[in-house]
Amino acid sequence: MTRELKANRLAYNYWHDRIHERVKDERKAELLAPKEPPHPFGAKRLSLEQDFYDHFCRPNVDVIDIKTNPIVAFEPNGIRQQDGTIHELDVIALATGFDSITGGFKNIEIRGLGGEKLSDKWKMGTYTYLGMTTARFPNMYFTYGPQGPTAFSNGPSCNELQADWMVSLIESMKKNGQTRIDPKEENEMNWKTMVNELALKGVRGHTDSWYNGANIPGKPREALNYAGGIPAYIKAISLERDEQYPGFDLQ
Template sequence: MGSISLDKYYDVLIVGAGFSGLYLLNSLRKSGYSVRLLEAGAKAGGVWYWNSYPGARVDLEVPQYQFTAEETWKQWDWKQRYPGRDELVAYFEHITKVWALRSDIDFNTRVESAHWDKDMSQWRIVAQAGEQQFYRSKFLCLCTGFAAKPFMPPYPGLGSFKGTIHHTSHWPQEKVDLTNKRVGVIGTGASGVQAIQEIGKVAAHLTVFQRTPNNAIPMRNPTLDQEQNQALRDNFVESRKTQLTTFGGFLYDFVQGKTTDLSDAERLAVYEKLWSGGGLQFQLGNYNDMMFDPAANAVAYQFWREKTLPRIKGPNKAEILAPKNPIHPFGTKRISLELDYFETFNQPNVDLVNLLGTPIVQMTPEGIQTSDGVNHELDTLVMATGFDAITGGITQIDLRGASGQRITEKWQNGVYTYLGMTVHDFPNMFFVYGPQAPTAFSAGPVSVEFQGAWIVDCLRYMMQNNLTTINATAEAESEWKAHVDDIGGRGLFHQAQSWYFGANIPGKPREALLYMAGLPAYKEKCLESSQHGYRGFDLSSVGT
């Protein structure tokens, strides 16, 4: 790894400059630690730096999707209720200036490996920034997020395609002109829905290849003027207090009770109110039995379908996009928010291919061949095929623990963590917004700030007690996995083939990758550990 004298040494090294990384960098610096943040991109923003595809936009409305600290919002105005990608990148630039973070960030620096040095009780990190860079640190904090490793299905003949191929997660920063092009989009998840809406407006012809229909809900995205922004600031403190009490850290929460106890008129009134509010309220502000009781779920799906069908012309397309019999329970795969997604398929330049009926056979030099023998000729292929979600951002780094075991080897038959922040045999390593934590089932900033504060408090505790090493016990890790798996199997979510359970990646173990009991329950579990001297961890000093 080179001479130790050439290594850059810090108390804490952070990987990733999204919400998690920036929060930890600011908090740890204020606590007196020497900290360095390594970011593969040229700017802060994490996933929002990389996801520059047409239509990229967050699906959580402001002020829920921003930091809590007053200095970060008192002079910031949002342009839209649901900010687009460019506005989010500008917000992260604003954060780096307000907190004066840039001097402690190495941009264009991708971490390749991190190995625990037992003799030194330190992490040794190798990164690539044009040439290899070497770092050492007491602690390692992985803030790589849940959507850092794109998934490219291994279609036969993919390399033979003569046109251009872009994955939505690695879209060129200089943008791509698709005007008058023949474009194919594979995938109708969140990025696919957003890209399809925009590409359909400019392409000569757009062919959408859909495997699973997206139960997308109207976004309702008005612009925000100065008066509305001031109202957001005036109410921000109370809004954030509300977020800290709800299941997912949102401004709305599941309603206790049973859908099936309501009369048809009462239920319809509730549904209409949630629907008119836009966003994820219809899913996450609904009666909580919707995600547990198949009958309640079916009623919600029927309401969604009745709202959606009038927007789709033609019975064939309608059945593909909003089938009478759902492919999976409503809301058990990630629901996207849309602006004019369903109307896009009414355009004469847009075709829809149902991959459940006519799957892709191979890629050809000219485009895509499906099982019905049709050759779909394309100039550009957009891969909206998702991610090796939740774990991929961690496993793509060559991480090796105290025993020398790689994280990929440890997790090859299933993920094991303690509290969704640590891993046994990987001392002094923490991660935020990753596996077996609320993560994608929560409002990012709220979840991130709790985990980040917990980690900072842990490091302070260690400093105050002259402790140098913390390592989750194997027993605590096993108990946490069993707890996460148990919760994941209680509702309807496990009935869908979703990335929540790793089902989108061939060969990946099928298991609950997220903590599905909600943020309040998760916080309680984490605080039970910290308030009892970090129960579930082995803590030690050098030489003990």
């Protein structure tokens, strides 16, 4: 379904019909579940809701389209849209700033060789090797982060296999009297390219969402998760371990 668009459309149509059964107001229903899909089904994270759509049947709950009629001003008594409509409000909750996968990293002042900031290195794009390390930041490891299976996997499974890999690496370094590890830059370039190519094989790589940074104005648009699946990821990181870490400078 994530690759075959005909099958994807069948799934979308099924979901569309179920939402229209629940949301009786046709205008609201069409905005929430348009007849023509705005993007393939599942390309953005699905809402695992139980009664989210039912609330739109209440008279005090509405949905509006800001793509065709954008917000132009926040005013003392509410929000104004381009066509002049004012929505009078007491409280405004913004849900626009979900800076997924790399946001937390960039908010911490992590510095690497020569004092380089991670937020500067990743400003125009994210670079990692195996989704666990990044060049010029020796001995820094991360799990469940950018360019790993992360949001396309089960969290504990992803963390466990990455942590096991790190433990093997540290044990091997101890055995060999090594104290410093830094991935080679060409390896992280190749990893980044591969992660981006994998994303384009499925619908998620072609749709703007937090999976690729497109929900934050100005954030680089790139694949933030490894879409090859856990078995292929295990194969890649196991090969690195079995060949004694050729992708790294070890000292």
